[in-house]
Amino acid sequence: MKLFSLPSADDWLHRIIQQERKMNHPVKGIDHVFLLVSDLDKASERYAELGFTISPRGLHSEAKGSANHTIMFPDDYFELLGLLRKTPGNAGRFEALERMGEGLHAIACRIDDAGEAAKALSDLGISTEGLGSFERPVPLPDGTEGVAAFSTVAFTSEKVPFGTVFMCQHRTRETVWLPELIEHPNSACGLNAILAVSKNPQQDAEAFANLWANSVVAKTPSGAQIQTGKASAVLELLTPKALKETYPWLDMSNLPKGAFSGLRINVQDLDKVKASLDAAQIAAHPTTQGLAVAPQDACGAIIEFVMK
Template sequence: MTHPVTGIDHVLIMGEDLDAAEAQYRRLGFTLSSRGMHPPAKGTANHTIMLQHDYVELLGILQQTDLNRPRFEAVKRDGPGLHAVCCRIEDAEAAALTLSDLGISTEVPNSFERAVPLADGTTGRAAFSTLNFRKLDVPVGLLFMCQHKTPETVWLPDLMRHANTATGISALKAVCAAPSAEAGRFARFWKDASVTHFSGGASVTTGTQSARLDLMERTTLEQRYPADWINATARGGYAVLQISVLSMGQVLECLERAGINSRATAEGHAVAPELAGGVILEFV
């Protein structure tokens, strides 16, 4: 049987103040979708930042419901930030069966849709089926899968052009007490995953044109980013979101126009979590 999970589809920056997150990411030079309202049972709304092969979702928890309880509780307990990663699949129902045969447990698939304003003035629909991995099996944050039934209304060309020249998610970085062991636990969730070990950490590749996971001991991450920045990220979530760009010069121009200070890093320039929805945002 073929493992159904082929990469990372998108990441979720979650919080209770969606207006604030929206304003921050527009100032950072991103093009955002109009606000999408999810069905009342989900109790959430979002903006998306569409990239070439993946995207960032700004998710606002508007009210607690049975369906969003894990996310609501995560934000209440651990603060806003990058709490969740969504994986690529073709078919949620089939994925649940195949993963079960592979010894990987999931929850029940959930299907929903939301309205999407289109460039010609009409309204389309974006339809999805999602499937959660069990929280107790996931080393960091929340992990689930998404079947895009209407990708043509999600990856809209006008939404994929950004003033900061962003093109994709390069990597996610998180603090782990035992990076090598946790990387091994993570690797089983993707078809083509591989693990590379380094001093104080481990990396997990997740597929073709898919973001990398870097799991690090706290001291290792502090060698790369300020400790107070790490402290300001969501506890138990991801501390760093790396975004690939075409032009670092245009990134810096966007930040300068917005009056946003950045910090030079070994790989690019980073912005403090207080200015990016609770995650260290690094342009590379």
């Protein structure tokens, strides 16, 4: 006869605390990511050559001294962020670009309300900083100009093993998810995974997992993976050896130091990806899942295209 042991009081308490944490945690997944690039014009040209539909340039405030182009999908997106001039407000990003190099610097998380998220996370013992709001003009299809408005708040650096992770509240989704920006010549349709190299993937994965309400950490042959929420890209951490084995053509010196390594993008047709790359004479490296572009050809990020 097989005997089953009941959970101890400590086990029950731990489960209750974890369940309460998930219920009260305000961060529901990954909203978007951004590549910090050295030359925004060249970056937008290159990503158009990779087969993406690029939004018109969005100019940020004088204080931010930056601009961006977005690459939109139905549920998420990524952006190319460029620094136009030095200001007191962007000194940190200029320093990061010089020290770390261009590439995938940041993950932005889904929240409903930035102020409420900061309070809820504080109640859970998770520190944040930099709560604020900003707007940028958006050219609209009818020739008029709209406004894209956001509120953001960041996790403090001690909560994030590497890179930057912040939260983004969209106050005007209708001016960001424009229908004409969602269709791409390469058939891209969403973020599949954010890739990163880690010498201690399990330890780093457990730390990253605290940043999302419904995160699940799984050990993998190459390191560790964090599921970040429903309809949300995973964060995949690979050891340096595993990253090199996965992408044997990779020159790791072309990746940003202390940030993220690249993106895995869902597509509907790999032949369309290959056609875009061939037309631009960009090397397409076969992988076990699809096709990839080296970081020196994609502004410091591995870009891998996989079938959805």
